[in-house]
Amino acid sequence: MATIKDVAEKVGVSVTTVSRVLNNRGYLSEDLKRRVHEAMKELNYQPNELARSLFRKKSNIIGLIIPDISHPFFGEFAKHVEEQAYKNRYKILLCNSQLDNKKELDYISMLKASQVDGIIMGSHTLDTEEFTSINLPLVTLDRQLSDSIPYVSADHYKGGVLATKLLIRKGCRKIAHISGNLKLHLLAKTRYDGFMDTIKKAGIPHVVVETDLNGFKYHEYEQIVADLFRDHPDVDGVFASSDVIAAQVLKECRRLGKKVPDDVKVIGFDGIKLGEFITPELSTIQQPIKEIAKTSVKLLIDQINGKEVQRENILPVKLLEKETT
Amino acid sequence: MATIKDVAEKVGVSVTTVSRVLNNRGYLSEDLKRRVHEAMKELNYQPNELARSLFRKKSNIIGLIIPDISHPFFGEFAKHVEEQAYKNRYKILLCNSQLDNKKELDYISMLKASQVDGIIMGSHTLDTEEFTSINLPLVTLDRQLSDSIPYVSADHYKGGVLATKLLIRKGCRKIAHISGNLKLHLLAKTRYDGFMDTIKKAGIPHVVVETDLNGFKYHEYEQIVADLFRDHPDVDGVFASSDVIAAQVLKECRRLGKKVPDDVKVIGFDGIKLGEFITPELSTIQQPIKEIAKTSVKLLIDQINGKEVQRENILPVKLLEKETT
Structure with a gap:
């Protein structure tokens, strides 16, 4: 199996530089990034947690962006996200976007500045480009953004x-x-x-x-x-x-x-x-709701740890026949 | 008016040491802390924001500990806390205690490690001593803890x-x-x-x-x-x-x-x-609920900024006569 050293040798840079590319830290030219990623692909190199952590000061904080925590669906979702995160020693930064585009963007830059380890995005107003420029592990709820960002959704x-x-x-x-x-x-x-x-x-x-x-x-x-x-x-x-x-x-x-x-x-x-x-x-x-939250947290932590994750995650719904039908 | 320099001179230590006592940073003997606090009292010294910030690296994060975010009351409360915090450029770390004593304690040490600037405590299982040892600006919801900790409550x-x-x-x-x-x-x-x-x-x-x-x-x-x-x-x-x-x-x-x-x-x-x-x-x-949240955030930020705050904050309730009476 290829190591980070093999990648560094192939590109002709130091291990530290490859690690910086993996963690997207410091100034990195587009050309360098491209060459590192190509070498990783050719060598079939899977970044491991250690490599990712080399330059990364982990905050163990996950940003959770949702439209409205007082809406019952999102309240229950947030509760389960928090539970799962806590089990994995992560904390939750709560961002209530109120579906306000400006507030969402603002929160994303605040989250980057706070060096959260990743973001679960359950809010919806931003454009795709604004998402793809986030450069942090990301999981979206109910939204397909790009070929690379995993999402969780009910059927x-x-x-x-x-x-x-x-x-x-x-x-x-x-x-x-x-x-x-x-x-x-x-x-x-x-x-x-x-x-x-x-x-x-x-x-x-x-x-x-x-x-x-x-x-x-x-x-x-x-x-x-x-x-x-x-x-x-x-x-x-x-x-x-x-x-x-x-x-x-x-x-x-x-x-x-x-x-x-x-x-x-x-x-x-x-x-x-x-x-x-x-x-x-x-x-x-x-x-x-609980499974959606569980899957979201797992996908995010797996990404933080450098694991490959499945992009599409559709979970089954259930018909509850009560008294109104 | 007395300055931090006056306090330092009276105790016979440096301004930096007094500042460390004010911000509770680094190793400080109980004796030193006592002497600094006595001198502050004698000189009627009010710490100002600058003094407090001297050694303090602000995270602009507030910890919010509540029993259950999916309970409608706490969902609405958290929403308003987030709104008020956001207006003041603070972020919210959400801690869902599930009224589990162990989880509450664990969160408090996590919050200290994350260097939150203060805590809004809406959960209830901890004993008073566990609270008073927190050494961070604190506001409690619906609970009187000690003579020094401000609380917000409806009537x-x-x-x-x-x-x-x-x-x-x-x-x-x-x-x-x-x-x-x-x-x-x-x-x-x-x-x-x-x-x-x-x-x-x-x-x-x-x-x-x-x-x-x-x-x-x-x-x-x-x-x-x-x-x-x-x-x-x-x-x-x-x-x-x-x-x-x-x-x-x-x-x-x-x-x-x-x-x-x-x-x-x-x-x-x-x-x-x-x-x-x-x-x-x-x-x-x-x-x-909105006023309770607003007051809680204000009291906390005022404390973070070294202001004196009112300890008792009881807000009025309102009878809503609808169809069930």
Whole structure:
């Protein structure tokens, strides 16, 4: 097996220089970086933890960038990320982006300055180039960024299919889907694709309303749901792209005197604890939040330790049939 | 006004040594520390930011220790702490203690090693001595620790009084209070005191059940609430010490066929978003979560900057009468 010394000899530089390239420390010309990486490839050299650590002063801190820690999905996600990180002696720097592009960028430079060992990115507003220039081990949630950045995601497409099929099987004749932002290139968007493919195949009338910039603004959901039932009073099935939105649908049904599930059937997405507390208990597509967190942390730490990781990590969802369908 | 130089001259040491005492850096004998502190007191010397920063390499990181980030109250609290910290260019290290004594202690030593500038402590299992040995700027949530550590808290006593008075005014004849852990010396315990003082004065039959170690175990709440109505089927008013527990009461009432608010009136505590989503909408005592977070961050940063801060910080609560009372 090739060693870092072999790589250094092949390029004609010192071991220290190769290590600096591996850890991206100090000034390094593009040409040098290219030559080192080519030599590594030719020799099939796998950097090991020791080599990576040679120049690296580890902080044992992971940056976690999420849109809103008070949103139940992200609260549960952060809890599990923290648990897994703690087990591996890592700490979590919490960055609440509020889906504000400027704040996200600002946090990324703060995280670099704090020399975090890596970033778990669960927020979405940045462009791909801004991500790829991060130069730190990175794992994204629900977002494919480039060929090199690993991501973790639930099987949103399958979830969209399961939710839609359930509403059809229960006899709904006009089904609404309240989607997240479809312009952001999020994998969550495939919930919409799953809905569309299924509903078109079944030939059932349908309507799609899109929530604005994924901003978790509760009063905005209120308006969107009210508008939906005003414009389409004959909707008898709703697939909401989050449990929080589904809870809003239940509230509006109650206000309008529509009985759930008799008059309108409702299914959410996420499987957060909130769903158990609302009445009637919410049917939903459960994301494996703990597994998503566990996988994210593992992929990040593996990268920090110089291991190769799998790029695509899609985890299964589960249909929970409760009282609203 | 006395300067650091005056203190140094009085003790007969260098300015650097006094600064080291102020910042608790390097080896310092107990005798030296005592002499410096005595001289400071005699000269009425107030350390200023510059003196404190002389030996201090600021990390601009605040440690936030809370029991459970996925609990809605702490999720909302953490969100606001992050927002306020960010405005002041501080980052948040998130420590989820799970109310595990070992994990809390472990986090405190991790936080010291990471050289955080201060700690906001919203978790509760540690003993007072363990806190006072922290030697970092500290602010606690809902807990009085010592004469020197500032704390922030909502006016829990007033909240207990308001909730109980409302149930009495609405005609309840046997009122239950589901309290948090009464053995921990938390200020939240004064919700119970407010309940007891009010209910005794009114001479109304009552029952108190205590949840176990404040552990946010949802299935445990389920059992406690089921036991309450089995043992006291004539309870017609419940004051729950959190909205999450109140939601569990509503679930159980529904299971037992008891109508809310006709048969049983229910009021919670916290004023989290969850309350708006459950039906009927939950009456509650609202804590000013954003203000609590804002005050905590301000008190901590003021201490980091060497300012004097007020020790007791009690913020007002608000009665929100919704549909369950």
